[in-house]
Amino acid sequence: MKRYEKFAEHIAELIRTGVLGPGARVPSVRYASQAHGVSPSTVFQAYYLLERRGLIHAMPRSGYFVNALAHAFEPPMVQPAHSESTAVDVSELVFSILDSMKDPHMVPFGSAFPSPRLFPLPRLARSLASANRDMHPDLTVTDLSPGNPNLRGQIALRYRVAGLALPMEELLITNGALEALNLCLQAVTEPGDLVAIEAPAFYACLQVLERLKLKAVEIPVHPRDGIDLEVLEQTLERLPVKACWSMTNFHNPIGASVPEARKAQLVELLARHQVPLIEDDVYAELYFGQQAPKPAKAFDREGLVLHCGSFAKSLAPGYRIGWVAAGRFAQKVERLKLMTTICASMPAQAAIADYLQHGGYDRHLRKLRLALEAQQRQMLAAIARYFPRESRVSQPGGGYFLWVELPERVDSLQLFHLALAKGVSIAPGPIFSATRRFKSCIRLNYGSPWSARSEQAMATLGELIGTF
Amino acid sequence: MKRYEKFAEHIAELIRTGVLGPGARVPSVRYASQAHGVSPSTVFQAYYLLERRGLIHAMPRSGYFVNALAHAFEPPMVQPAHSESTAVDVSELVFSILDSMKDPHMVPFGSAFPSPRLFPLPRLARSLASANRDMHPDLTVTDLSPGNPNLRGQIALRYRVAGLALPMEELLITNGALEALNLCLQAVTEPGDLVAIEAPAFYACLQVLERLKLKAVEIPVHPRDGIDLEVLEQTLERLPVKACWSMTNFHNPIGASVPEARKAQLVELLARHQVPLIEDDVYAELYFGQQAPKPAKAFDREGLVLHCGSFAKSLAPGYRIGWVAAGRFAQKVERLKLMTTICASMPAQAAIADYLQHGGYDRHLRKLRLALEAQQRQMLAAIARYFPRESRVSQPGGGYFLWVELPERVDSLQLFHLALAKGVSIAPGPIFSATRRFKSCIRLNYGSPWSARSEQAMATLGELIGTF
Numbered sequence: 054m055k056r057y058e059k060f061a062e063h064i065a066e067l068i069r070t071g072v073l074g075p076g077a078r079v080p081s082v083r084y085a086s087q088a089h090g091v092s093p094s095t096v097f098q099a100y101y102l103l104e105r106r107g108l109i110h111a112m113p114r115s116g117y118f119v120n121a122l123a124h125a126f127e128p129p130m131v132q133p134a135h136s137e138s139t140a141v142d143v144s145e146l147v148f149s150i151l152d153s154m155k156d157p158h159m160v161p162f163g164s165a166f167p168s169p170r171l172f173p174l175p176r177l178a179r180s181l182a183s184a185n186r187d188m189h190p191d192l193t194v195t196d197l198s199p200g201n202p203n204l205r206g207q208i209a210l211r212y213r214v215a216g217l218a219l220p221m222e223e224l225l226i227t228n229g230a231l232e233a234l235n236l237c238l239q240a241v242t243e244p245g246d247l248v249a250i251e252a253p254a255f256y257a258c259l260q261v262l263e264r265l266k267l268k269a270v271e272i273p274v275h276p277r278d279g280i281d282l283e284v285l286e287q288t289l290e291r292l293p294v295k296a297c298w299s300m301t302n303f304h305n306p307i308g309a310s311v312p313e314a315r316k317a318q319l320v321e322l323l324a325r326h327q328v329p330l331i332e333d334d335v336y337a338e339l340y341f342g343q344q345a346p347k348p349a350k351a352f353d354r355e356g357l358v359l360h361c362g363s364f365a366k367s368l369a370p371g372y373r374i375g376w377v378a379a380g381r382f383a384q385k386v387e388r389l390k391l392m393t394t395i396c397a398s399m400p401a402q403a404a405i406a407d408y409l410q411h412g413g414y415d416r417h418l419r420k421l422r423l424a425l426e427a428q429q430r431q432m433l434a435a436i437a438r439y440f441p442r443e444s445r446v447s448q449p450g451g452g453y454f455l456w457v458e459l460p461e462r463v464d465s466l467q468l469f470h471l472a473l474a475k476g477v478s479i480a481p482g483p484i485f486s487a488t489r490r491f492k493s494c495i496r497l498n499y500g501s502p503w504s505a506r507s508e509q510a511m512a513t514l515g516e517l518i519g520t521f
Numbered sequence: 522m523k524r525y526e527k528f529a530e531h532i533a534e535l536i537r538t539g540v541l542g543p544g545a546r547v548p549s550v551r552y553a554s555q556a557h558g559v560s561p562s563t564v565f566q567a568y569y570l571l572e573r574r575g576l577i578h579a580m581p582r583s584g585y586f587v588n589a590l591a592h593a594f595e596p597p598m599v600q601p602a603h604s605e606s607t608a609v610d611v612s613e614l615v616f617s618i619l620d621s622m623k624d625p626h627m628v629p630f631g632s633a634f635p636s637p638r639l640f641p642l643p644r645l646a647r648s649l650a651s652a653n654r655d656m657h658p659d660l661t662v663t664d665l666s667p668g669n670p671n672l673r674g675q676i677a678l679r680y681r682v683a684g685l686a687l688p689m690e691e692l693l694i695t696n697g698a699l700e701a702l703n704l705c706l707q708a709v710t711e712p713g714d715l716v717a718i719e720a721p722a723f724y725a726c727l728q729v730l731e732r733l734k735l736k737a738v739e740i741p742v743h744p745r746d747g748i749d750l751e752v753l754e755q756t757l758e759r760l761p762v763k764a765c766w767s768m769t770n771f772h773n774p775i776g777a778s779v780p781e782a783r784k785a786q787l788v789e790l791l792a793r794h795q796v797p798l799i800e801d802d803v804y805a806e807l808y809f810g811q812q813a814p815k816p817a818k819a820f821d822r823e824g825l826v827l828h829c830g831s832f833a834k835s836l837a838p839g840y841r842i843g844w845v846a847a848g849r850f851a852q853k854v855e856r857l858k859l860m861t862t863i864c865a866s867m868p869a870q871a872a873i874a875d876y877l878q879h880g881g882y883d884r885h886l887r888k889l890r891l892a893l894e895a896q897q898r899q900m901l902a903a904i905a906r907y908f909p910r911e912s913r914v915s916q917p918g919g920g921y922f923l924w925v926e927l928p929e930r931v932d933s934l935q936l937f938h939l940a941l942a943k944g945v946s947i948a949p950g951p952i953f954s955a956t957r958r959f960k961s962c963i964r965l966n967y968g969s970p971w972s973a974r975s976e977q978a979m980a981t982l983g984e985l986i987g988t989f
Contacts, residue, residue, distance in 0.1 A: 148856060157663050169658035181868055182650030190637035193839035195625050228696055228862040235861050244712050244734065260860040266712065371661035371867030388616060392728040393703050394696040398866030399839030400649055 057098035060091055061106075062343050064099065068108055068119055069342070069450065079109055079117040106423055107430025120430055127276045128307075128445040128458035131252065131490065138247050138268040138292065141487045143259045150469065154478035160510040163469075163478030165305075167453045167500030169370050171424055173408075173417050177369055180412055181404035188403065197396040198387055200226025200376070204406035208362075208376055217351050223378045225387050226397045230335045230363035230375035232390075235261050237359040237377060238296060240385040241329045242267055246295040249288060251280055253456075253485035253494070255305045255333070258298055262487070269487040270294065276447045276456065279304060279311035282318055289326045296329050302346045303336035306485050306496035307456045308449025316349040320358060329382065330358045335375070338367040338418055340451040341426040356381030364405055366453075367418060372401040425453050425500065432499040435508060439515025453500035459493045463521045468495065471517045477510045525566035528559055529574075530811050532567065536576055536587055537810070537918065547577050547585040574891055575898025588898055595744045596775075596913040596926035596962070606715050606736040606760065609955045611727045618937065622946035628978040631937075631946030633773075635921045635968030637838050639892055641876075641885050645837055648880055649872035656871065665864040666855055668694025668844070672874035676830075676844055679877075685819050691846045693855050694865045698803045698831035698843035700858075703729050705827040705845060706764060708853040709797045710735055714763040717756060719748055721924075721953035721962070723773045723801070726766055730955070737955040738762065744915045744924065747772060747779035750786055757794045764797050770814045771804035774953050774964035775924045776917025784817040788826060797850065798826045803843070806835040806886055808919040809894040824849030832873055834921075835886060840869040893921050893968065900967040903976060907983025921968035927961045931989040936963065939985045945978045 054062070064080075067073045079085075079100065086093045100117050103109045109117045154163050161168075199205065205224045212219045227233040234257075242248065244266040250258055252271035262269050270288055273281045280299050288294060299319070301311045311319065323330050334348050350360035359382055363375035374397055379386040390396070408414065429448075432455060436446055440457070447456040459465065465481035472479050480498075482491025501507065522530070532548075535541045547568065554561045568585050571577045577585045622631050629636075667673065673692045680687045695701040702725075710716065712734040718726055720739035730737050738756055741749045748767050756762060767787070769779045779787065791798050802816050818828035827850055831843035842865055847854040858864070876882065897916075900923060904914055908925070915924040927933065933949035940947050948966075950959025969975065 144856065144860070148859070151859075155663065157659055164662070166662040169661045172658070174656065174658050174661070175654075178650075178653045178656065181653050182646075185646045185649050186643075188642065188646070188839075190640070190642050191625055193637045193642070193837075194632070194634040195623065197839075228866070231860075232862045239732075257860070264707075264857065264860045369661075371656075371665075371864070373862065373864065373866045388612065389732065391616070391619075392612070392699075392725070392732045394700045394841065394862060396839070396841065398696070398841045398869045400869050400872065401866045404868065 056091060057095045057102065060085075060089060060095060061099035061102045064103060065106070065108055066342075073119050075119055077119045079119060081116050105427060107427035120434060127447055128456060128494070130273050130275045130281065138270050139487045141259050141263040141267070141269050143256065143484065143487060143489070144263055147256045147260060147484045150481065150484055153473055158476065159473075160477045160506060161501060162497045162510065163480040164498045164500070166370055167366060167425070167498075168502060170502065171421055171500070172368055172370070173412065176412050177404060177408050180407040181400060184403035184407035185400045188399070193399060198225060198390050200224070200397060201399065201402035201406050203410070204374075204402050207406055207409040212378070215345050215347065215351070217348070219378050223380065223383045225377050225379065225383065225390060226402055227375045227377060227390065228394055228397050229365055229373040230333065230361045231257055232394065233361040233375050233377035234258070234298070234331060234333055235264075236386045236389045237331045237361065237379060237382070238262070238267070238298070239265055239389055240379070240382045241296045241331075241359075247292055249285060249294045249297040249328075250487070251299060251304070252487075253306050253482065253491055254298070254487070255300060256484045258333070259487055271487060274304060274307050274309055276307050276309055278315060279309040280319065282315060282322060285319075286322055289322070289328060294326070294328055296331055297323055298331045298333065299349070300333040301349050302334055303339060303449050303452030305336070305452070306454050306480065308447035308452060308454060310346055310450055311349070313347055316347065317352040320349050320352040324355050324357055327357070332358055332360045334360060335363040335366055336452040337362060339422060339425060339453065341422055342450055346451075350378065353380065359386070367421065368408070368414065369401070369405060372405065373398065374401050374405050422451075424502070425451075428453070428499040428501070428503050429455070431503040431507070432497060432511070435511035439512050440518060453498055455497045455499060457495050457497060459495065459518055460521070461493050463493045463518055465491070465493055465495050468517060468521070471520075472514060475513050475517070477513055479514070524559060525563045525570065528557060528563060529567035529570045532571060533574070533576055534810070541587050543587055545587045547587060549584050573895060575895035588902060595915055596924060598741050598743045598749065606738050607955045609727050609731040609735070609737050611724065611952065611955060611957070612731050615724045615728060615952045618949065618952055621941060626944065627941075628945045628974060629969060630965045630978065631948040632966045632968070634838055635834060635893070635966075636970060638970065639889055639968070640836055640838070641880065644880050645872060645876050648875040649868060652871035652875035653868045656867070661867060666693060666858050668692070668865060669867065669870035669874050671878070672842075672870050673844075675874055675877040680846070683813055683815065683819070685816070687846050691848065691851045693845050693847065693851065693858060694870055695843045695845060695858065696862055696865050697833055697841040698801065698829045699725055699729075700862065701829040701843050701845035702726070702766070702799060702801055703732075704854045704857045704861075705799045705829065705847060705850070706730070706735070706766070707733055707857055708847070708850045709764045709799075709827075715760055717753060717762045717765040717796075718955065719767060719772070720955075721774050721950065721959055722766075722955070723768060724952045726801070727955055739955060742772060742775050742777055744775050744777055746783060747777040748787065750783060750790060753787075754790055757790070757796060762794070762796055764799055765791055766799045766801065767817070768801040769817050770802055771807060771917055771920030773804070773920070774922050774948065776915035776920060776922060778814055778918055779817070781815055784815065785820040788817050788820040792823050792825055795825070800826055800828045802828060803831040803834055804920040805830060807890060807893060807921065809890055810918055814919075818846065821848065827854070835889065836876070836882065837869070837873060840873060841866065842869050842873050890919075892970070893919075896921070896967040896969070896971050897923070899971040899975070900965060900979070903979035907980050908986060921966055923965045923967060925963050925965060927963065927986055928989070929961050931961045931986055933959070933961055933963050936985060936989070939988075940982060943981050943985070945981055947982070
């Protein structure tokens with residue numbers, strides 16, 4: 054990291070932690086240069102970077118100021134109405150909503166993906182061509198699951214950089230993270246079993262439970278700190294929970310990231326009850342801070358954490374390449390895969406392996422993170438401009454989703470239909486709950502480059518919200 | 522089809538139907554030329570082709586003769602010990618056997634795949650490169666299931682050539698046929714339900730049942746005509762069967778192909794009981810006759826047939842691209858797919874679509890069929906040379922498997938281990954049965970180009986069989 058980047062990160066940290074609040078004046082160039090022993094040009098470069106990242110703005114002849122955020126309040130943690138087990142039946146609603154926003158001309162605030170225009174697809178296509186040109190024919194029938202050895206090696210390397218020494222045998226390549234999560238859940242449960250999930254939860258998690266005929270008990274998620282450990286503990290003591298599914302970093306939809314100490318506690322708590330943790334960590338690479346957040350898996354001593362990752366959100370959406378490090382369940386998960394899809398598509402595996410080795414993945418990720426952070430700031434600013442003052446919004450430290458709690462009078466399913474008619478998609482709160490809660494919440498995707506059209510769409514949403 | 526090819530096909534048909542038995546003299550060139558009104562050089566070309574296909578051989582100064590086949594008897598149809606429902610528990614055995622033959626230096630008679638050296642992989646890699654070079658980035662997130670429209674169009678076209686006018690909406694691209702079969706079975710059953718399967722059955726079918734916690738009732742399969750309709754009818758009347766899984770063409774492992782009239786009966790019988798038919802038709806393209814066999818789906822009037830196909834056995838093994846035309850269950854199957862793997866890998870889909878349009882698939886298939894037919898003859902001849910006279914063997918009209926019933930004293934699981942130690946893999950009978958029957962049967966794969974090594978391996982097997 055260069056000197057000016059380091060200094061920019063220092064200021065960004067002050068903004069993130071609230072030391073420098075919205076509208077606050079950033080230290081002047083002269084003061085900062087003296088106080089930190091760096092040259093004025095370093096400070097200028099840093100401030101320029103922060104400006105591009107959407108964190109601060111310059112006022113002529115007055116200096117630099119922290120950008121107005123949305124409302125300073127994050128949404129409160131919602132306690133489930135009753136923390137008993139529920140049969141899950143949400144698919145129809147989810148599908149009808151996903152179907153209705155397929156139109157590519159829609160402003161995709163409801164989308165589950167970041168814009169693929171942020172990804173190096175042409176470079177990846179070159180890897181696809183070169184990695185498959187001379188593939189040995191025999192490999193196509195011998196080299197099935199657990200997957201392409203180069204790709205598994207590259208993934209193991211990335212775990213190692215993050216401080217995790219995983220044995221290669223644990224790693225299985227899957228058709229995206231969703232398959233990994235399906236296989237994991239099936240490996241540790243029987244139909245009818247009870248699974249602790251988060252509220253709100255990613256709707257695909259609800260669908261998987263429904264498909265596998267599992268029951269859910271909802272554990273509330275704090276918008277900053279993630280899953281509520283106290284409620285989880287009480288639940289584990291009271292109910293025969295067979296697995297826990299948690300998104301530990303940049304939670305979809307709420308944005309929470311569990312702090313490291315709490316991750317350790319989570320793992321310890323589950324280990325005490327011998328309950329496997331299915332850790333959905335697909336946004337891990339999309340952090341805005343200085344360092345990748347550690348997965349809960351890093352604190353696992355018993356092989357009880359099944360850690361699922363993916364390249365779909367950070368590099369290669371349609372390639373459908375994810376993976377799982379399934380701890381003591383690795384063999385069971387691999388066999389379930391052999392019984393369903395045998396292996397992930399080999400050309401895609403070879404392409405990603407090649408790209409990771411030669412394509413400049415880390416350089417791409419640095420650019421991607423800066424772009425997402427800037428887009429988040431722009432969407433937060435638009436919320437401040439157009440949404441009612443009582444709205445509350447999450448401010449996640451990564452990913453590409455904002456979770457907005459609108460005034461109670463707003464029905465997000467109605468808002469969804471009204472917005473759709475105006476060419477804007479949103480994800481309404483009830484699709485994120487087994488018990489159809491979060492009636493007045495919406496999830497907004499800031500994963501596309503900000504444009505006048507985005508701004509206009511936010512204004513439209515604001516107007517529609519005003520009609521409630 | 523050229524004139525000599527047509528004439529060769531006529532003679533091949535006589536051999537296949539037994540009019541010209543093993544060792545019989547083929548009509549002389551002069552006689553054939555006069556009787557059929559073709560030139561002698563056409564007859565020569567035809568006989569040369571038949572020789573290459575392994576059907577006949579020349580004897581100096583005596584003319585052409587039909588090759589000695591293996592034993593003239595096909596194996597008998599085995600009635601299940603009891604046709605009651607059985608919980609399926611065969612995976613451990615199957616996995617231990619599949620694991621032990623992973624060694625690429627093994628002679629792969631036990632393999633489930635044809636040799637990928639028979640496939641146009643370099644040409645396919647060119648399609649992979651060119652079809653993905655300029656893919657529109659937005660497609661990677663909008664163009665999910667049911668799959669690449671070009672590929673679905675090409676598949677629909679092939680159905681149309683076979684006489685089936687399928688609505689495009691029925692077609693879903695999957696991660697290979699095995700995923701299609703899994704999704705179909707899940708779409709039409711609940712855990713604990715009873716499924717009519719074949720005996721013997723492809724072991725993956727048994728594994729899918731086991732995974733979905735379904736029960737099986739075994740219906741015997743005739744080595745030529747396929748599933749026993751009488752037993753099926755009695756079973757449907759007696760037991761609450763929720764689905765029927767059948768491999769209608771070039772059955773794995775037994776080689777049977779259900780004649781058209783019986784396919785119509787099968788569909789009609791199941792429709793009368795409103796039982797869906799899951800038709801596993803992954804070897805459809807590997808026929809040795811003049812025409813592609815029709816699927817049972819061609820006789821379906823009620824949308825009760827879920828027809829599953831794949832490119833894995835005919836073109837692109839590691840690409841993992843299959844499909845299903847799921848009739849009235851199409852939407853349910855698609856939604857199950859969206860809940861598990863979302864969509865099949867896009868680069869692989871685009872590559873195969875491009876290859877089907879520009880690569881010369883039909884030319885490749887013609888070559889592939891000739892190669893497989895010749896290899897079958899060579900393996901049959903080797904069986905005649907090295908196996909005990911009491912052995913019986915199937916003579917399928919397509920695919921790449923022979924089913925051999927050895928003398929009763931032979932334990933095929935023991936034989937499997939003995940052969941493995943000598944560097945030869947085979948597939949022992951019990952992995953093809955929910956009730957571990959077929960103790961003295963083995964499945965042999967003739968999908969690899971025949972070589973001195975293959976010949977030696979057959980001799981080794983013959984010796985080992987002699988030790989029982």
